[in-house]
Amino acid sequence: MKMLLASAFLLFSAWAQDDLGPQGPAVKMAPAPVVTVVQGKPATVPLSFRVSSGYHINSNHPKSEFLIPTVLKVEATTDIVIGRTTYPEGQDMSFAFAPDEKLNVYTGDFKVDVLVRPLRSVQAGKYIVRGTLKYQACDNAACYPPKQLPVSFDVKIAKAPPAPTKNPAQSPHAH
Amino acid sequence: MKRNPLILFFIAAIVAAMLFAGIRMARNNRANGFAKGQLIGQLAPDFELPALDGKNLKLSGLRGKAVLLNFWATYCGPCKIEMPWFVELQKEYGPQGFQIVGVAMDDASTEDIAKFAKEMGVNYPILLGKESVGESYGGVSVLPTTFFLDRDGKLIAREFGLQSRSVFVDHIKKAMSQGHAVQAQK
Structure with a gap:
């Protein structure tokens, strides 16, 4: 009986909670894969994002100087060098508010790659890298102030294989 | 039991x-x-903000005129569609005691906002907005957001997002027909 009541309450609570979800446009990040990197070697971390249905955000290279580009800022760390961030090309799209104008935007799913390179001296283990994705969304009739989505991903650093030992050339034996 | x-x-x-x-x-x-x-139905929250020309504009100083208060941003495409209409409406209804006031709600520099306004041929004051002013109007989380004030400074309508020109004309006519037309204070 208690189980039945609890289930009913949970069901409706979940429904209510769902309604309390983010209002308006949102960009969400999918859990990033844990990338294993060898000390001193570079690796790419793919970060996947999703723009809510019905909205678009500017690409990293919007077509107007007045538009706010989507930019991922990764916090510098002492152990891992953060390299180049690679953004996907946006789609050229027209919207109801400006049918003659093409905007370069991201809609739906898009991926941003971050190059990381742990220092040779860094200890092996798991490290968390944090940052923010700044974006500005619009729909067909309105725009929304820029937002910053917190981003984090794990980098697992593995020990570099030991350097091959040099065998000293053996001097020929004199017989 | x-x-x-x-x-x-x-x-x-x-x-x-x-x-x-x-x-x-x-x-x-x-x-x-x-x-x-x-x-809505109340006196519009008063504010004083700097305009692009360097002077301050106080909303209550426009008392006696019907006012269209438009919150916008340079990054807002739909806002860009409305602006040429506003230019026309200011020309058409301005002589009858109507004033459009734009409030730029973005982080762009004053120079960029001025450049944008110039490109759009804006013929009404553009003020440099503050978050606190937006909050006094219930929070401006959607752009454009437009309020209509009658001649007594009372809020009579609000519109979110891009609207048709006729919606603006209807609200403007209503705003101009309400309140007392007195000489705006300087």
């Missing part, structure tokens, strides 16, 4: 539904209620 599981389930469902309705109402009040329930 034995409790009927179905009745208890029904009661739990009603309680949960009431909770859900309450949450929804609270959210709606938070999002719209301030403007819908309290702001």
Whole structure:
């Protein structure tokens, strides 16, 4: 009986909670894969994002100087060098508010790659890298102030294989 | 006394539904209620902001004129569509005691906002907005957001997002027909 009541309450609570979800446009990040990197070697971390249905955000290279580009800022760390961030090309799209104008935007799913390179001296283990994705969304009739989505991903650093030992050339034996 | 599981389930469902309705109402009040329930029909919150020409403009200084108060941003495409209409409407209704006031709600530099306004041929004052002013109007989380004030400074309507030109004309005519047309104070 208690189980039945609890289930009913949970069901409706979940429904209510769902309604309390983010209002308006949102960009969400999918859990990033844990990338294993060898000390001193570079690796790419793919970060996947999703723009809510019905909205678009500017690409990293919007077509107007007045538009706010989507930019991922990764916090510098002492152990891992953060390299180049690679953004996907946006789609050229027209919207109801400006049918003659093409905007370069991201809609739906898009991926941003971050190059990381742990220092040779860094200890092996798991490290968390944090940052923010700044974006500005619009729909067909309105725009929304820029937002910053917190981003984090794990980098697992593995020990570099030991350097091959040099065998000293053996001097020929004199017989 | 034995409790009927179905009745208890029904009661739990009603309680949960009431909770859900309450949450929804609270959210709606938070999002719209301030403007819908309290702001419309009331005197528009007064503010004084710097304009692109370097002078300050006080909203209450426009008392006696009907005012269209447009919150916009340079990054807002739909706002860009409305601006040429506003230019025309200012020309058409300005002589009858109507004033458009744009409030730029973005982080762009004053130079960029001025450049944008010049490109759009804006013929009405553009003010450099502050978050606190937006909040006094119930929070401006959607751009464009446009308010209409009658000649007494009372808020008579609000529109979110891009609207048709005729919607603006209707509100402007209504705003001009209400309140007292007195000489605006300087």
